[in-house]
Amino acid sequence: MRHRSIFYLLGLLSFSSTLVFACSLISNTNSSSINQSTNLTISAAASLKTAMEKIQYLYGHTKPRIKLIYNFGSSGSLQKQIEHGAPIDVFISAATDKMDALEKQGLLLENTRKNLLKNNxxxxxxxxxxxxxxxxxxxxxxxxxxxxxxxxxxxxxxxxxxxxxxxxxxxxxxxxxxxxxxxxxxxxxxxxxxxxxxxxxxxxxxxxxxxxxxxxxVPVNSHSPVLYPVAAIKSTKNAKLARELIDFLFQETSGRIFKNYGFELAE
The missing domain is CATH 3.40.190.10 (Periplasmic binding protein-like II)
Incomplete structure (x- = not known):
């Protein structure tokens, strides 16, 4: 009986140590997950560069664990990059036809396309x-x-x-x-x-x-309207965050930044 008690006690201690180690491992994993940041990549028309950099600063205070990565360029070249599989989460074009082309190919995340801005x-x-x-x-x-x-x-x-x-x-x-x-x-x-x-x-x-x-x-009615549509890309691995970012761009605080840099709100 005495030997059995000793073996039982040793087994209990071994199980307790394993349990403590497992809890510690889970705790560390959760802590690492909580502290880990997520990158969100935005391809945006070059004309948006200054305004979007201000948006990045503002968004960082609201979502400190979400890092916005920008890819600026002409809307046509950005469109081609997306068509060739570039890992982009959100696209903001300076022309509707570039977004139309992506939409026709089924490359946009459903119900995320909206007209964000106007320009002159x-x-x-x-x-x-x-x-x-x-x-x-x-x-x-x-x-x-x-x-x-x-x-x-x-x-x-x-x-x-x-x-x-x-x-x-x-x-x-x-x-x-x-x-x-x-x-x-x-x-x-x-x-x-x-x-x-x-x-x-x-x-x-x-x-x-x-x-x-x-x-x-420019003379009145001498060109088609300058609209900036925004949409999430279907291949994004961060669909929820992409939608949240688009919503953020339509908030009043973001709207003030766009207006300060010469844009008009489309909606």
Whole structure:
């Protein structure tokens, strides 16, 4: 009996030690899971860069364990990246046709697509170097040697700019002067540095630059509406978080940031 009691006691101690170790392991695993951050990757039109960086700071205070990773570029190139399987959670385009293409291919998460923002198109020149430009029609003047605009096929601002210039019937005349850029921020850079005499950008881009001056807004009804749709990508592994981020972009605090940087709310 005495031997049995000793063996029973040793067995009980062994079981207790195992239980304590298991509880400790579970506790450590849960602690690690709680402290682990989740990355959320957003592909966004280049014109959104400054505003979205402010959104990132604001979102970090609201969701400290969610890290926003940005991929900025022309909407056309971002669309192609998603089509080729890039691991993107949320896409914000500067043109509806890029989002339409993804939707037709079934690449968007159901019921997440919404129109987020609107923008306007403006003609700008390097600060204190106007060279007699007062309107879009003046771009055809012989004194204007270089004009920057986005590449129409892949860069939405280029597509809108081409619509404006064709509507004014001057596109073919000024085409030899045009320097095509990979995105709207490159257009802005060309104007800021004086490498071109004028450029066509969004009003929001002009607002973040101190090196350019406004010449003219686009004529009314000279281009299709500039809309920025947002949607989650179907292949995302963070569907719930992607939906929450989209909801956050429509909140009043986010709306104030967008307005401060020259955007208008679409809804």
């Amino acid at each position: 198109i403006v003609l700008i020149v390097p600060k204190e170097k106007r060279i007699g430009i007062k309107s879009f029609r003046d771009l055809s003047s012989q004194s204007i040697r270089k004009i920057a605009m986005g590449e129409p096929k892949s860069v939405p601002i280029g597509h809108y700019a081409q619509q404006v210039l064709k509507n004014l019937k001057i596109f073919e005349k000024i085409k030899p002067k045009v320097v095509f850029a990979r995105d709207v921020r490159q257009v802005l850079y060309y104007v800021e540095t004086g490498n071109v005499d004028a450029g066509i950008v969004y009003a929001s881009d002009m607002k973040v630059s101190k090196g350019v001056e406004l010449v003219a807004d």
